[in-house]
Amino acid sequence: MEIRRRGVLVTGASRGLGAALSRALAREGARVVLMARGSGDLEKVVADIRREGGEAHGLVADIGAKDDIYRIAGAAAALVGALDLVVHNASTLGPTPLKPLLDTECEDLVRVLDVNLVGPFRLTKAVAGGMAVRGRGLVVNVTSDASISAYPTWGAYGVSKAALDHLARIWAAELAESGVRFLTVDPGEMDTVMHADAMPEADRTTLADPAAVADRIVDIVRHAEQIPSGARIEAASWRRALEQAS
Amino acid sequence: MNPASASTARDRRLLHLDPRSGELRDRYVRDLEHLVRPGDVVVVNDAATLPASFAGRTADGKALEVRLAGANEDGTWSAALLGPGDWRQRTEDRPAPPALPAGTHIAFGPGLSARVTAVSSLSPRLVTLAFASAGSTLWSALYRLGRPVQYSYLRAPLALWDVQTFFASRPWAFEPASAGLALSARAMDGLRGAGAIVASVTHAAGLSSTGDPAIDAALPLPERYDVPAATALAVLAARARGGRVLAVGTTVVRALEGAAADGGGRLEAGTGWTAIRIDAGFHPRIVDALFTGLHQRGETHFELLRAFAPDEALKAALDHAGHEGYLSHEFGDAMVVI
Numbered sequence: 004m005e006i007r008r009r010g011v012l013v014t015g016a017s018r019g020l021g022a023a024l025s026r027a028l029a030r031e032g033a034r035v036v037l038m039a040r041g042s043g044d045l046e047k048v049v050a051d052i053r054r055e056g057g058e059a060h061g062l063v064a065d066i067g068a069k070d071d072i073y074r075i076a077g078a079a080a081a082l083v084g085a086l087d088l089v090v091h092n093a094s095t096l097g098p099t100p101l102k103p104l105l106d107t108e109c110e111d112l113v114r115v116l117d118v119n120l121v122g123p124f125r126l127t128k129a130v131a132g133g134m135a136v137r138g139r140g141l142v143v144n145v146t147s148d149a150s151i152s153a154y155p156t157w158g159a160y161g162v163s164k165a166a167l168d169h170l171a172r173i174w175a176a177e178l179a180e181s182g183v184r185f186l187t188v189d190p191g192e193m194d195t196v197m198h199a200d201a202m203p204e205a206d207r208t209t210l211a212d213p214a215a216v217a218d219r220i221v222d223i224v225r226h227a228e229q230i231p232s233g234a235r236i237e238a239a240s241w242r243r244a245l246e247q248a249s
Numbered sequence: 250m251n252p253a254s255a256s257t258a259r260d261r262r263l264l265h266l267d268p269r270s271g272e273l274r275d276r277y278v279r280d281l282e283h284l285v286r287p288g289d290v291v292v293v294n295d296a297a298t299l300p301a302s303f304a305g306r307t308a309d310g311k312a313l314e315v316r317l318a319g320a321n322e323d324g325t326w327s328a329a330l331l332g333p334g335d336w337r338q339r340t341e342d343r344p345a346p347p348a349l350p351a352g353t354h355i356a357f358g359p360g361l362s363a364r365v366t367a368v369s370s371l372s373p374r375l376v377t378l379a380f381a382s383a384g385s386t387l388w389s390a391l392y393r394l395g396r397p398v399q400y401s402y403l404r405a406p407l408a409l410w411d412v413q414t415f416f417a418s419r420p421w422a423f424e425p426a427s428a429g430l431a432l433s434a435r436a437m438d439g440l441r442g443a444g445a446i447v448a449s450v451t452h453a454a455g456l457s458s459t460g461d462p463a464i465d466a467a468l469p470l471p472e473r474y475d476v477p478a479a480t481a482l483a484v485l486a487a488r489a490r491g492g493r494v495l496a497v498g499t500t501v502v503r504a505l506e507g508a509a510a511d512g513g514g515r516l517e518a519g520t521g522w523t524a525i526r527i528d529a530g531f532h533p534r535i536v537d538a539l540f541t542g543l544h545q546r547g548e549t550h551f552e553l554l555r556a557f558a559p560d561e562a563l564k565a566a567l568d569h570a571g572h573e574g575y576l577s578h579e580f581g582d583a584m585v586v587i
Contacts, residue, residue: 036385060385073409074392077297077420081388085295085418129410132434133295133418136449138479180441 004141004227007032010083012075014066014126015093017044019195020145023217024090029057031221034083038062038075038093058083066093066122067114076129085137086130088224091123092145094163099200101156112159119163124170131174131183138182141227143220144171146187146235157201168235175233184227187235190216211239261431262575262582264543266566268558273569278431279439281540284587287444288492290483291437292536294426294500295449297417300395300409301424301456304333305355305363311347315355315363315378316398317423318456319470322522324383325366327470329459330374336399336406340460348373361390372463398424398456402578411580421473422454427542427579428498445495446487448480452504457579471524474504478518481508484535485516493537495587499553502527505535529555538587543570543577557586 011028015021016037022044029035029052037059039045045061052059060082064071080086097107097115127142134140149157150164168187175185192198194210219238223230229245230236236244265274265284285291301317312333319327332344349355353365355378362381369375380387397412414429416437437447453473458465484494484505496502507523509516516535527533529552539557541550554563566584575582 062385062389070409073297073413074389076417077299077409078385078388078392080297080419082385128415129413129417132414132416133449135434136293136295136416136447137418137477 004087004139004224006088006221006224008034009087010034010036010080010085011088011090012036012038012079012086012130013090013092014038014123016061017041017048019197020190020193020213020216021090021092022048023213024092024220025059026052026055026057027214027217027221028088028224029059030055032057033088034058036060036062036079036083036086038064038066038079040065065118066091066126067095067118068122069125072122072125072129076126080133085133087134087139088141088143089126089130090143090145090220091126091167093122094119094145094160094197096197096201097159100203101160101201103156104158107159112162115159115163116166119160120166120170123167127174131178134183135178135181140183141224142171142174142183142185143224144168144185144187146189148189148191150189171235172233179232184230184232186223186227186230186232188220188223188241189235189237190220191237191239264566264570264575264582264584266558266562266584266586268562268586271559271562271565273566275573278433278583279436281436281585282439282443282445284585285440285443285445285495286492288487288490289445289495290487290492291440291445291447291495291497292480292484292501292505293414293416293429293432293447293449293497294422294452294454294504295414295416295418296422296426296451296453296500297420298397298409298412298422298425298454299420300392300397302396302398303357303361303394305357307347307349308354308356313346313349313355314343315357316456316459317378317395318375318459319423320421320453320473321377324379326363326378326380328376328378329456329461329464330376331460336403337401339401340458343460346374349376357390358394359390360386361394371467372461374459374461375464400579403580416449419451421451422500424454424457425579426452426454426498426500428501428540428583430580431540431542431583432497446483448483449477450480450501450504451475452500454500469503469524469526471522472500472503472507473520473522474507475520476504476508476516476518481516481518488535493587494535495538495540495585496536497540499527499539499541499550502533502536502539502553502556506531506533509534526552527556528552529560531556533557538585540583540585540587542579543567543575543582543584554586
């Protein structure tokens with residue numbers, strides 16, 4: 004899809020992949036709303052983007068809080084116009100160090116599902132109807148290989164991402180004729196705070212730079228019409244998969 | 250889902266009035282797909298509804314309610330002032346608000362304040378406001394401190410999500426463009442399945458009443474509209490091949506007819522402000538049919554309906570709706586004149 008001048012919302016945008024992706028989209032001329040729970044890092048990223056000549060606006064909100072959803076959707080559309088791209092990047096691991104399911108509090112599972120699954124559903128519900136009436140739009144879910152592989156101690160996170168992946172497939176099926184597309188992107192392992200929280204012992208030199216992954220996701224957004232709606236793709240290898248399919 | 254609106258829990262009823270024969274049929278909103286023909290265009294208003302109501306306080310401690318009523322091109326806002334009170338009171342039963350001369354500061358809570366920059370000649374209760382902040386600071390504060398305009402006939406206060414259509418986008422409406430609330434995604438799929446084209450405008454639906462007779466008599470105030478190029482094309486193409494244009498809500502009529510009036514009779518894509526009044530003497534140039542709530546909007550709403558059906562047929566329809574127990578308010582049942 005065309006990125007220039009389009010209204011974009013990125014959640015979890017104050018650091019890591021969300022910040023890098025917001026920067027990359029703004030560089031392409033998108034009008035970007037960055038959402039995060041805290042204002043400190045968020046305002047820094049917004050200021051960076053503006054310094055580079057991009058358009059960016061920061062909104063402080065919690066994707067896991069029901070009351071925040073329509074506020075975010077409304078304020079974002081007021082700031083940059085009707086949203087054409089929403090990137091559900093915010094997510095939580097739950098308490099770290101990660102725990103086996105037998106040690107997982109039910110309340111912690113609920114909170115992980117609220118942030119990683121129910122929040123994105125609510126926000127998509129708040130924007131996708133407008134996209135469908137306009138006949139265009141793209142919703143990108145950021146996922147993880149934990150949505151497919153049953154890694155011990157990754158239960159709450161893994162099940163939330165597996166459900167999010169499937170939710171995108173159902174959204175795509177229901178809105179197949181509407182011009183609104185859904186993509187699920189596995190960014191691979193990146194050198195982020197979240198990764199360090201989950202796997203503090205990991206060798207950081209083996210991890211991808213979020214900025215490089217963000218560029219790949221911008222490339223995916225640009226070619227979204229060529230990828231089947233609802234598809235789950237890997238940022239590192241989607242081009243190869245697309246070529247093999249065609 | 251708002252517990253206050255009984256009709257959200259059931260199928261909304263739809264009163265079908267054929268304006269030529271005067272024939273009435275009791276239907277449900279889900280039947281709308283049987284009333285359109287391939288090639289018709291159904292136009293909705295995709296404005297999201299703002300939390301337009303704010304509790305404010307002047308520097309000398311006087312409390313009031315401020316209801317945003319319009320966004321102006323220069324970044325200022327039109328606003329109606331109401332005396333203090335809550336949603337349980339009808340606006341006309343509220344005490345009068347304090348008089349606020351130009352220059353008055355109003356504080357709304359942490360991070361949000363405004364200055365009165367002008368007072369309308371219509372009424373001292375209609376003012377122009379300049380907020381002290383802008384951009385994301387302003388919008389965060391508006392959404393944090395504002396509440397949707399409330400209706401005293403409901404059993405519980407409305408939350409922000411109660412006043413959004415499922416296709417809401419830019420927050421331009423000060424009260425919900427309520428006809429769209431009756432449409433579900435399934436109903437819209439049905440319309441498309443029947444061969445109709447769905448298109449949108451954005452129209453800044455204004456306040457339905459302020460409790461001030463001088464302001465209420467002047468409603469609607471000038472309202473901002475945006476007719477996208479795709480919608481103008483779809484409407485013109487439909488008309489060229491004999492399809493009908495069905496407006497979902499009176500705000501869509503004002504947007505399309507206002508844009509056509511601004512375009513010298515021809516619908517052109519673009520944005521503007523319209524104060525068009527549609528009544529019995531108005532001959533719609535663009536809109537052929539109207540889907541609307543049965544809400545009690547007083548004279549303005551009935552006047553607008555008169556542009557689409559003869560008075561006798563309309564009166565019979567409204568009598569029938571009353572007799573048959575149709576719910577007549579923003580969250581109630583619907584009527585289609587087609």
